[in-house]
């Protein structure tokens with residue numbers, strides 16, 4: 001079995017995927033056309049050509065511009081179905097999707113329009129491909145804590161459909177400590193908690209996410225490598241890191257994939273997973289992330305299996321429901 005087939009055969013969970021970041025330019029234009037929305041680019045090719053980023057902010061500016069094409073419930077449904085179809089082809093058995101309601105409510109789209117479309121797709125993906133999924137509401141950290149609290153208020157009637165909360169957008173200058181009260185409230189509500197930390201921000205933001213927000217996983221976390229005590233803690237406590245290698249190269253966190261520290265994190269005993277982040281913008285869905293990283297860093301099939309196992313263990317799915325996935329994983333010869 002070649003590497004690509006092996007990676008696709010691994011039952012895996014995707015734990016770091018912004019659904020708005022799976023909006024391919026073709027669909028962006030289709031939706032913009034059917035909704036009468038003007039885009040800053042005049043063709044699919046010009047849009048792809050604009051995807052040359054120098055850092056996180058240069059990406060976010062385009063990502064928010066592209067999201068303006070999403071208006072109707074069926075747009076969110078179509079977006080998520082296109083993602084699930086690709087995820088299924090990549091061997092994803094379970095996906096925890098981030099969505100950014102503030103990006104849409106700020107444009108006058110109802111919170112329910114976003115949630116209804118995504119949730120309908122989750123049900124359809126389960127029926128069509130047997131993929132299980134969860135929705136994680138992400139707060140935009142460049143906005144105020146008050147704005148986040150107002151968004152949580154809108155989410156309250158729908159908490160049966162929202163599994164957890166996260167923190168994303170511009171990291172530098174917006175530490176987890178800015179959202180102390182918001183996440184305390186989310187914990188009281190029994191929501192699962194994650195946060196982006198240590199993507200561009202310093203290791204201290206990872207410590208804050210753990211100690212002040214009470215996160216169960218760290219999204220990215222690659223800058224933990226700069227702090228030996230934090231590395232030892234992450235290994236000891238087996239806090240999962242949802243690492244996104246192709247994203248990190250596109251956003252210049254690492255200049256080349258060969259320089260990525262994923263293997264260093266893995267060798268230090270951290271619970272590393274591989275994910276795609278914003279695949280439409282970064283040039284690869286989850287299987288591509290596994291394959292390219294394995295080639296660049298010389299990961300063995302045993303290590304790839306470990307990473308897939310980590311993703312299943314770190315998911316927010318009850319233990320009993322994961323059992324069939326572990327059995328399939330164990331049965332896969334290396």
Ligand SMILES: Nc1ncnc2[nH]cnc12
Nearest residue numbers: 018168169170196277278
């Ligand atoms: N990689 C990333 N970091 C922070 N916020 C994001 N929103 C979408 N992708 C993101």
Ligand SMILES: [Zn+2]
Nearest residue numbers: 168196219277
């Ligand atoms: Zn992300």
